[in-house]
Amino acid sequence: MILVGRPEDIPLGEAVRLEAGIAAEVPIAVFNVDGEFLAIDDTCTHQDASLADGWLEGCTVECPLHAACFDLRTGMPSGPPAKKPVRTHEVLVVEGLVYVRVVEEAPVETAA
């Protein structure tokens, strides 16, 4: 598991980015959605943009580069230009600290 920090380190409606190489092979973004923590791969599947820098609305993050939206619970994009989902990761709060358990599998893609 990757230690993210204390819950108060991730403000409501914002995200923190875990850089690649700390414990995961790729950057991970951890979002605080109304007090619930959700984690996805940070890099947009369209081009090289950080989703942690995107705009959060409900359980969806909008990519800051070309505005594709990703569901934080499923990783699925809601429409173009992104076509592939991002991976979602398990988040646990243990003894007052937030951790991410990185899912190793590729995301499940559904036919459009």
Ligand code: FES
């Ligand atoms: S880089 Fe994210 S939509 Fe293009």
